Amino acid sequence: MALRKLGKDPESKSGGSPTVYLDDKTDNYLVQGWKVQDTERLTQMDIPAHETVVEIPRRMVQFFEEMKSDAGIDV
Numbered sequence: 001m002a003l004r005k006l007g008k009d010p011e012s013k014s015g016g017s018p019t020v021y022l023d024d025k026t027d028n029y030l031v032q033g034w035k036v037q038d039t040e041r042l043t044q045m046d047i048p049a050h051e052t053v054v055e056i057p058r059r060m061v062q063f064f065e066e067m068k069s070d071a072g073i074d075v
Helices: 058-064 065-070
Strands: 004-007 019-023 028-032
Touching: 004 058
Parallel strands: none
Antiparallel strands: 004 019, 019 028
16 A cells, blocks of 8 residues: 555644545545544434544645645646
């Protein structure tokens, strides 16, 4: 598996999270973020047992390639 780091949260105080990756082999995004544990929000989603939900700040959207392409930014 070849993971490509697309970007880290530039405002992260610890410098380690959240982070967005692209798996070049599967062409899927991997998102490292804060584990959502808020029951009220979780009950509003249909999450299968084999999945989880992480949260990232809106400013992280800039690291998703499609967003860059749509904005005319070279990746």
